[in-house]
Structure formats: structure tokens, C-alpha cells
Amino acid sequence: xxxxxxxxxxLLSITTVVQAQSIRFGIKGGVNFANQNGDTPPAFDxxxxxxxxxxxxxxxxxxxxxxxxxxxxxxxxxxxxxxxVDEEFKKELGYLxxxxxxxxYLSKSLSLELGPQASFLxxxxxxxxxxxxxxxxxxxxxxxxxNITKNLFVQAHYALGLTEASKDADxxxxxxxxxxxxxx
Numbered sequence: 631x632x633x634x635x636x637x638x639x640x641l642l643s644i645t646t647v648v649q650a651q652s653i654r655f656g657i658k659g660g661v662n663f664a665n666q667n668g669d670t671p672p673a674f675d676x677x678x679x680x681x682x683x684x685x686x687x688x689x690x691x692x693x694x695x696x697x698x699x700x701x702x703x704x705x706x707x708x709x710x711x712x713x714x715v716d717e718e719f720k721k722e723l724g725y726l727x728x729x730x731x732x733x734x735y736l737s738k739s740l741s742l743e744l745g746p747q748a749s750f751l752x753x754x755x756x757x758x759x760x761x762x763x764x765x766x767x768x769x770x771x772x773x774x775x776x777n778i779t780k781n782l783f784v785q786a787h788y789a790l791g792l793t794e795a796s797k798d799a800d801x802x803x804x805x806x807x808x809x810x811x812x813x814x
Contacts, residue, residue, distance in 0.1 A: 652692045658785070659812025664708040666721075667791070668801040680720060682707035690733065697747035698733040700743060703796060705752070708795075708803045716750055722802070724797065725749040729771050729787075741775040747789055768793045785809040 665679035686704035693699065709722040731745035749767040773787030787809070791802035 639811070651694075652737060654690045654692075654813045655678075655813050656688050656757070656781075656783075656807045656813035657686070657706075658688045658691075658702070659683065660785075660807060660809035662706060662708060663781075663806040664710070664806075665712040665804050666708075666793075666801045668800050668806050677710045677712045679790075680709055680711050680722065682709070682722060682726070684809070686694070686727075688811055690813065696735040698735070698741075700733045702731070704729070704784040706749070706805070706807075708805050720755075722755045723751060723753070724753040725767065726752050727789075729789075731771060731791075733775065739777040741777075742772075743775050743787065744772045745770075746780045747771045764793070764795060764797055766793070767791055767795055769803070773807075779814050783811050783813065 635685035651682045660683070662682040662684050663679055665683055666677065674685070676805060682782045684704050686702060688700065688702045691699045691701070691805065704727045707722050708727050709727060711721045727747055727749040729745060729747035731743040734742045734744075736742055747769040747798045749769065751765045751767070761779075769789045769791045771787050771789045775783055777783045785807070787807045788805065789803070790806045791804060794803070795801050
């Protein structure tokens with residue numbers, strides 16, 4: 631399944647590049663407000679969101695005046711903070727995320743951005759032995775982008791995990807991402 635998704639993304643990218651009117655590349659980074667939706671492990675009373683980060687490469691492949699494809703390659707940290715009576719335990723998962731967003735321009739500077747995201751677990755930092763994380767995650771991403779100048783932009787995205795983030799628990803990642811970037 632993972633290979634099929636990657637092949638589909640690559641074919642879409644190659645086909646899009648051939649038909650593209652213009653291609654721009656850039657970098658972006660920002661803050662994540664991440665949480666894990668689903669069951670709280672029995673040893674813990676509650677869970678709360680964590681503040682983390684994301685950074686990486688972005689490109690924009692303009693196909694029409696009001697439509698573009700925006701593939702990205704990001705390192706993104708997600709997870710949650712679990713609490714019981716005595717202590718707080720933070721579980722942080724580091725993913726290599728590949729969102730491929732359809733970008734609909736509502737005006738010259740404002741865009742609606744929607745699409746799938748495939749993420750691969752790179753590392754896992756935690757100070758408690760919770761259930762092991764799965765190595766692949768699939769999510770749906772939606773949000774808005776604002777071009778401040780021709781090269782500077784800001785974005786707000788929400789990524790909702792569609793697959794479980796843990797092997798043994800019904801937990802899915804959800805992340806609000808606030809980004810700033812520059813296109814070259």
C-alpha cells in the first residue's frame with residue numbers, strides 16, 4: 631500500500647511537471663499544535679496537546695491562473711502529553727511528511743489548500759513506555775495560504791490523521807500547523 635501511494639504521488643508529480651506553466655521552489659517552517667485523538671492509555675488520567683515544529687521544502691506547480699499543485703517535503707513533530715496524578719509524560723513522534731496539496735486561488739494572494747499527506751516515522755522521543763508507534767501514517771490536510779509578497783507567504787493547515795498512529799491503541803494524530811516561508 632505504501633509503495634502504491636508513493637508511485638501514485640510520483641506519477642502525479644511527473645505528469646504535472648510536464649503540463650505546468652511555472653514551477654517555483656522554496657522553504658518553510660513553523661509551529662505545530664499537535665494532539666492524539668482516541669483512547670487515553672489506562673495508566674493516564676488525561677492527555678493534552680504539545681507544541682512542536684515543522685520545517686522543509688515546498689514547491690508550487692502552477693497549472694492554471696487560479697490553480698496549482700503544492701508538493702512539500704517536511705520534517706514534522708507530533709504527539710501528545712499524557713498525565714496521571716503524579717507525573718506528566720510527553721510522547722513526541724518525528725515524521726517525514728509528504729503533503730501534496732491542490733491549491734485553489736480565491737484571489738491573487740489568498741488560497742484554499744486541500745490534499746492528502748503521507749508520513750513516515752523517523753524517530754520517537756518519549757519518557758514513558760507507551761504503545762509503539764506505527765511507521766506510516768496517512769492524513770487529510772486542509773487550510774489557507776496567504777502570499778504577503780511575491781516571494782513571502784504564510785499558511786495555516788489542519789492535518790487529520792486517517793490511520794492509527796499506534797500499533798496497540800486507537801490513537802490518530804491531529805495537527806494545526808502555522809507556517810511562514812519564502813519562494814525562490
